[in-house]
Amino acid sequence: MSFTKTTEQASKYQHLEQMSVTDLLININNEDKTVPLAVEKALPQIESLVTEITTKMKQGGRLFYIGAGTSGRLGIVDASECPPTFGVPFDLVIGIIAGGDLAIRKAVENAEDNTEQAWLDLQAFTITKNDVVIGIAASGTTPYVVSGLEKCNKNGISTGCITCNAGSPLALTAKFPIEVVVGPEFVTGSSRMKAGTAQKLVLNMISTATMIQLGKVKGNKMVDMQLSNNKLVDRGVRMIMDEISVDYTLAEQLLKQHGSVRNAVDNYKQTN
Template structure:
């Protein structure tokens, strides 16, 4: 199969600077509507990877995301939201970006071109055979990400990837590739747009489905969420009221005593 970077192909739209704001927004929205359909086609690939992540986590493994630029930032966002949402340790899902934490806010020149650095970054976390590493790269050609997965493969560590080109070098490197082919961007080559949206949707699926499989959701509620602000405390109180016959004040007292919705409900009347 010949590898074609559809993410780099010319936009389907011309003379963007001559469009009205209305037309710009309408056309961007029309392009965005195609992304969930592209994700749908990749559901079997996503299922295979999530099943493996769950299997490894049940063995005590962790999930790592590695990426550069927008892809790296999206991995960090997903990883950082797992502790407050699901009450898991901060080091269960870990996002790593080429160029280090500085690159979260500001581009670090040529960081993505270092094929050796990702393994060095992963090694700082004492990565092992129970872990899973998912490389994120819209193009599927980022040296930092490919190099990291190659070293993981050599060290018997499960590898997956999320990319937006079919048949890319990254897909061929990952044991569990996910390819969401979204086509040319509205602004040619601006893969923070449809490709970035696709990656975010897939990351949502991976982390959420994994945490549900690990028992971190009850019914449809985030019973292990961190109670880090007034809104979340109120939500937790109302969750408790929905599970056991108590008043608002009684539910709040239980929540304050036990520290989580799950523990409050489990310890009711004990």
């Protein structure tokens, strides 16, 4: 099957090295402005995948991201933010990158071309039919990612993807594909730019909407967030002050006693 990789098409800008810094920044920014509009067109696809993830998680399932290079790193970033933000276990949302943890900082040669490793990486987590696996690849052709989803499909595991080329092998493989077509990059083929931004926006939507559906946000606040630094403790104290109308000292005491904003508020309301 042949299809057009718009992410690999030539930039519409020429002679970048001759541009002033001002022109470079203006033109990059102008290209970046188009990304949210491309994401908007994919909202129905995103909704379908979020609904599937929420359903599976309510049955005890987990969410896996698999990717190579920038795409893999973006998945790891999103997964790593879920425990501190929403107070969920560290193994509820899991990011896997081709080449292993070494590849987070440094490219691992030929890792993305391995057609067997993704399934092995997933099996290390004892993956089941309750889980959902999202393959992330701007090109939509990364062998590590495509083959991983193929194996998941054969084993009855729900699959989604985030790609920036329409009609790609990855999109055709995923049961719940998300295609955000951002077009050629400012620097030809540099998919860490618009494509990476699009992937980050979609990942934000997926994890945040899912966690809200699972009850991890109350009102508009992260009531289950982990209190891992002074800034977050202060934020938690102020949430409690707003919710139950107590002063800072009492709110801080309640937070330390009960360990989370949700528990502090619930316990106070039950006893007062």
